[in-house]
Amino acid sequence: MSMDGYKRLLAENEHWVAERLGERADYFTRLEENQDPQFVWIGCADSRVPAETVTGCKPGELFVHRNVANQVVHTDLNMLTVVYYAVERLRVKHVIVCGHYGCGGIKAAMSGEDFGLINRWLQNIKDLAERNEAELRWLPDDESRTRRLTELNVIEQVDHLAKTSLIQRAWKGEGRPWLHGWVYEMRTGRLKELVRRTPADLPHAIHRYDLDG
Helix, strand or coil: CCHHHHHHHHHHHHHHHHHHHHHCCCHHHHHHHCCCCCEEEEEECCCCCCHHHHHCCCCCCEEEEEECCCCCCCCCHHHHHHHHHHHHHCCCCEEEEEEECCCHHHHHHHCCCCCCCHHHHHHHHHHHHHHCHHHHHCCCCHHHHHHHHHHHHHHHHHHHHHCCHHHHHHHHHHCCCEEEEEEEECCCCEEEEEEEECCCCCCCHHHCCCCCC
């Protein structure tokens, strides 16, 4: 593969700019003036799941964070900063965690292979698989187990969000954002909602913060 293949991206950018300006002369100046998204997307870094494309969103509509296997890790300052800014400053109404079937991170976590540094990132998924071993064991094959673990992982990450003080504070003060767990099926291009959490769905008492002070 030629090393100058990256030039195609620059050329496509020029084509995209020309199309947008053809639609509206002030397209980019309007975008520059304001950012007012309704949604946060926490998705997988997989290049086959482009958030704006699969949702039909335009620039400015979706605030995006991506990592391997769409994880919400409580020590991940990057992810927490994205969510904090979106909830506190941009005042988004929905946070979406989206996984996808065929996820390499899920498959890696289920294997016994040593992936070096990646092992630490995948540990949360391995722990999840261990906790749900009874359910996963009864599924007929590796593919069905991988698909189910993908779903369980999405649900768990949504619940991790609900356990953060920043989400609980926004819930208590303004009744937002709603939390959604979606999964993307690459074979069909369709999204499916697995779980939804609203301010009425507080986590276990041990994870609830006293926000009256």
